[in-house]
Amino acid sequence: MSNTLELAIDLLKRQSNTPEDAGCQELMISRLEPLGFKIERMRFGNVNNFYARRGTTSPLIVFAGHTDVVPTGPLDKWHTPPFEPTIKDGMLYARGAADMKTSLAAFITSIEEFVSENPNHAGSIGLLITSDEEGVAIDGTVKVVEVLKARNEHFDYCVVGEPTSNKVVGDMIKNGRRGSLSGKL
Structure with missing residues (x-):
């Protein structure tokens, strides 16, 4: 089993119904700290967020995402336990x-591999993670970005790994919101 699949399974076992995080962020942080990331935990209301950064120079590429999930609804509608x-x-x-x-x-696993192979890489890598995307979304990304802007910290690039699809992955692009880019490293 790949490192990515193992970590995904560990995250998926955690019942992080919005705005709960169920330890997902601490698991991610435990993987980032040994790589030299500076971690800032930011709690607003009942929402956990964190911003992690490795490096102090430009360009800064940030990976953004969320650990919360929508409620499962009726369990009898699931073919497997959610x-x-x-x-x-x-x-x-x-x-x-x-x-x-x-x-x-x-x-996480891509960053681990990249840093292992490029310990003195140019630029900086960041992550902005919230547990407030599936809910009202007022105490997550918006608040973290406000904190970062107040200290004049800006992203050069941002990758949001959330799919938006109609029938197959990548079949839909929402202009001004999300897009799709495929590449090979």
Whole structure:
């Protein structure tokens, strides 16, 4: 099993119904701190957020996402228990698998691999993570960005790993909100 899949499964087991985080952020932080990331935990209202940064120079690329999930609804509508990740026919099923805990796992493991291979990389890497995207979304990203702007910290690039699809991944682009970019590292 890949490191990304292992981390995704660990995140998916956590019942982080909005605005709860269920320890997802601390798990991510525990992987970032050994890489030299400076971690800032920011709590607004009942919402946990964190901003992590490795490096102090430009350009700054930030990976943004959320650990909260929408409530499961009636459990009898699920083919598998929502917080028991299940791999069936090559697909991973669990609440938050598409939106967006697998992306969070990919962020972390990609950064781990990149930093391992490029310990003295140019520029800076950041993460902005909230548990307030699926709810009212007033105490998450918006508040963290306000704090960063107040101290004149700006992103050069931002990657949001949240899919927006109609029938297949990548079939929809929302101008001014989200887009899709595929690449090979």
